Amino acid sequence: MKIAGYIKNSLIDYPSHIACAVFLGGCNFDCWYCHNRPYITTHGDMQSDEVLEFLKKRVGLIEGVVISGGEPTLNSELPDFLKEVKALGYPVKLDTNGSKPKVLKSLIADKLINYIAMDYKAPLEKYKQNVLVDIDTQDITKSVEIIINSGLDYEFRTTFVPTLDQDDIIKIAHEIKESKRYCLQQYRHEEEYCKILGQSVTPHSADYIRQTAQKLKEFYQGELIIRGL
Numbered sequence: 001m002k003i004a005g006y007i008k009n010s011l012i013d014y015p016s017h018i019a020c021a022v023f024l025g026g027c028n029f030d031c032w033y034c035h036n037r038p039y040i041t042t043h044g045d046m047q048s049d050e051v052l053e054f055l056k057k058r059v060g061l062i063e064g065v066v067i068s069g070g071e072p073t074l075n076s077e078l079p080d081f082l083k084e085v086k087a088l089g090y091p092v093k094l095d096t097n098g099s100k101p102k103v104l105k106s107l108i109a110d111k112l113i114n115y116i117a118m119d120y121k122a123p124l125e126k127y128k129q130n131v132l133v134d135i136d137t138q139d140i141t142k143s144v145e146i147i148i149n150s151g152l153d154y155e156f157r158t159t160f161v162p163t164l165d166q167d168d169i170i171k172i173a174h175e176i177k178e179s180k181r182y183c184l185q186q187y188r189h190e191e192e193y194c195k196i197l198g199q200s201v202t203p204h205s206a207d208y209i210r211q212t213a214q215k216l217k218e219f220y221q222g223e224l225i226i227r228g229l
Contacts, residue, residue, distance in 0.1 A: 001077040004044030004070060006051050009062070014093045014115065015155075017064035022051055024078070027071040029097055029131040031121065032196040033161050033187060039070040048081055055088055064114075068095040073103040082112040093117060098143035099135065108150045116147050116154040122164060123171035130163060141175075148178055155225075157183035162201035166212045173220045182220065184213060186228030 004025035007013070013021045023036065025043035034040065055065065065085050072078055073096055085092055093115040096104065107113050122130040124137040147154050156176050160169065173182060187203045194200050206229045213226055 001048040001075065001081050002043040003046040003048050003051055004039045004042060005046065006054075008054065008058075010066065013066040013068070014064045017091070017093075018062055019064040019066050019093070020051070020055060020058070020062050021066040021068055023068050023070060024072045024075050025070045026074050027069055027097075028074060028099055028133065029071065029121075029135070030133050031131050033159060033193050035188065035190075036068075036070065043075075048077075052084055052088075055085065055090065059088055059090075062090070064091045064093060066093045066095065067113075071097050071099065073100040073107075078103075079107065079110065079112060082107070086112060091115070095119070096143070097121070097131075098140050098147075101139050101142035101146055104143055105146050108146065108152065114152060116150065116152055118143060118147055118154070118156050120144075120156045120158050120172055120176060122158075123168050124175060125171075126164075126168060130161065144176055144179070148180075154179075155181040155183050157185055157227075159185045159187050160204055160209055160212070161187045162203060163197070166208070166215060169212050170215055173216045177220060179222050181223045181225065182216070183225040183227055184209060186226075188228070 004023045006023060007021040010019050010021045013019050023039055025039045027040045082092060091114040094113045095117050098118045121127055127135050127137050156179050158172055189203050213224055216224055
C-alpha cells in the first residue's frame, strides 16, 4: 500500500497516547480549508512496509497508531494494513470524514480500530458548500449512527470555519445530540484558502467560539471540547 507520509511521534493526534500518525492519500471531499490539501489528489510514493518496519522497532515506545488522510476509508488495502498494525499490538485511531459507512462498519466488525474521530463538516443542509463536492448526507447520518453504537471510544469534531456561524454549530450539535463527545476546533487561516473559496475570510474570535460552546452546553449532554484557542 502507498503512504503519503507519516509522523513518527505525535502527542496530539491520539488522545492520551504517544502515537505514530500515518497519512493515506486521496479524498472524495475538497474542503477549501484542508491543511492536508496535497494529500487530496496523490496517494504518495512511500511503501507501507517502511512504516511497518518503523512500528516494529518502536513496540513498547509508541502507544498507538493514527490512520488519517486524505480519506483512509477510500483505500481498499486499508484493512490488510490495519491487520498488520494490530498484529504488532498497537491500538488504532481512525480519522474519517464519514462518507463510507459500509467500510466503517466493516472495520469495526473486524476489530481493526479502537478509536474513531469523525469530522462533521457542517449542518447537513450546508455540507456541499463546505466540502465543495456533491455528497449524499445520508452516508454522514449512517456513519454517525454506526459510530455511536460501535462500543468504541470516539469523537465528532467540527472545524469552526468562517463559512459556519453559531447557528450552524448549534444545528450540528442537535444532529449528533446522542453522541458522547463533540470537539470544536479553531480554524487556522492561510491566504491560499481565500483563493480556493473565492472570497476573503477571517477566523472567528476566541470569544465567539467560547460563546458558541456555552450555547451548546444548554442542551448538549456529551463532553464538549474546544481545541486550538
